[in-house]
Amino acid sequence: xxxxxKVAIIDDEPESARALIEQLKTFPRFHVDGVAHDAxxxxxxxxxxxxxxxxxxxxxxxxxxxxxxGEIKNDxxxxxxxxxxxxxxxxxxxxxxxxxxDFLLKPIDRxxxxxxxxxxxxxxxxxxxxxxxxxxxxxxxDSSFMVLLxxxxxxxxxxxxxxxxxxxxxxxxxxxxxxxGENVSLRRNVSAEFLxxxxxxxxxxxxxxxxxxxxxxxxxxxxxxxxxxFEDCTEVVVSRKYKKGLMEQFCIF
Numbered sequence: 001x002x003x004x005x006k007v008a009i010i011d012d013e014p015e016s017a018r019a020l021i022e023q024l025k026t027f028p029r030f031h032v033d034g035v036a037h038d039a040x041x042x043x044x045x046x047x048x049x050x051x052x053x054x055x056x057x058x059x060x061x062x063x064x065x066x067x068x069x070g071e072i073k074n075d076x077x078x079x080x081x082x083x084x085x086x087x088x089x090x091x092x093x094x095x096x097x098x099x100x101x102d103f104l105l106k107p108i109d110r111x112x113x114x115x116x117x118x119x120x121x122x123x124x125x126x127x128x129x130x131x132x133x134x135x136x137x138x139x140x141x142d143s144s145f146m147v148l149l150x151x152x153x154x155x156x157x158x159x160x161x162x163x164x165x166x167x168x169x170x171x172x173x174x175x176x177x178x179x180x181g182e183n184v185s186l187r188r189n190v191s192a193e194f195l196x197x198x199x200x201x202x203x204x205x206x207x208x209x210x211x212x213x214x215x216x217x218x219x220x221x222x223x224x225x226x227x228x229x230f231e232d233c234t235e236v237v238v239s240r241k242y243k244k245g246l247m248e249q250f251c252i253f
Contacts, residue, residue, distance in 0.1 A: 003029065004029050004030075004031060005029055005030050005031070005051075005052040005053055005120075005124075006031060006033045006049060006050070006051045006052050006053070007024060007030050007031060007032045007033065007051055007052070007053045007054075007055070008032070008033060008034040008035070008036075008042075008045055008046060008049050008051035008053075008054050008055070009021070009032065009034070009035045009036070009054075009055045010035075010036045010037075010039070010042035010045070010046075010054070010055070010056050010057060010060070010065070010068070011035075011037065011055070011056075011057040011085075012037050012038060012057060012060050012061055013037075013057075014037060016057075016085075016106055016107075017035050017037070019107065019108060020055055020085075020108065021035075023108055023110070023113050027117055030053070030117075033049045033051060034046075034048070034049040034051065038060060038061060038062060039060045039061075039062045039063050039067075039068050040062065042056075042060075042068065043068065043071060043072055046072060046076075046080075047072070047075060050078050050080070051080055052078075052079065052080060052081065052124065053080070053081050053082075053083065053120055054080055054081070054082050054083070055083050055085055055104070056068065056069070056082055056083070056084050056085070057084070057085060057086070058084050058085070058086035058154070059086070063194075064194070065084055066145075067194055067197065069082065070197045078129075079124065079129040080129075081102075081120055081123060081124060082101045082102070083101065083102045083103065083104055083116055083120070084101055084102070084103045084104070085103065085104035085105070085106055085108075086103065086104075086105065086106060086154070087105070087106040087107075102116050102119060102120070104116050145157060145159065145198045145199070147176070147184070147186055147187075147190070149184070149185065149186065149187065150173070150185055150186070150187055150188070155184065157176060157178070157184065159198070159199050159201060159202075159212070160179075160214070161178045161179050161180065162176050162177070162178060162179075162202070162212050163177050163178065163179060163211075163212055163215050163226060163229075163230045163233070164177050164209055164210060164211045164212060164215070164224075164226075164230070164233075164236055165177070165192075165195055165202070165209065165210040166183075166208060166209060166235075167192075167207065167208040167209070168185075169208065171185075172188055173185055173186055173187070173188050173190070174186045174190050174192070174195060174210075177230075179229055179230075181229075192204050192207075192210060195210055196210060201213045201214055203246065204242055205224060205236065205237070205238040205239070205242050205243075205246060206236070206237055206238060206239040206242060207239065207241070209224075209235075209236045209237065211224055211226075211236060215227050215230055219238055219243075219246075222237050222238050222239075222243070223236070223237055223238075224236040224237065224238060
């Protein structure tokens, strides 16, 4: 006898959620057991329903879908798979499918939806539970993460390419300073907590700076000395507020 699967949907657009439910009606093994339109009720619903398959909007009003997963990952003790869905560029979606999660484009294309369902059925039976895998901590196997830019576009950034994040107070946004020399502006609602949650290597050292510890050589007179290609950078400082915690976490002697 074929197994049946519980489905949960978190989407702040009720119409999009209804469209997804209509698509699922043609797959009798899938039953929608919960729908939420905001992150807070969505977290409660996940814990209550314990879905096998979660459809999660990339961007919710209170937080990003990635942030929501970060908050609940320690509570997921069952085999739950996640499909993010978004209205962003189709070609970006294809690239993102190399990650730990699957992605679906809005409005839903029937063939794309069938591919997602087929992939779920295979992965559910053959691959380790998603939240037991080490790569879930960093979201992606290659230690990359997804950010939403002020333009509304999505971009993949490798952890290894980020030297530090800088807060641009005049524009009230965070920027990622990359090894390529690029400064990538992030969306206004991206917080320091959100950035630090991507990887344990991202450590806040000042209200305006988050450093990738792989590039930190030493701290001299409260200045971060960074390795190439950031060896000439003198702007990254450690404030008293963060210095004590930094020393306690990383000093051996």
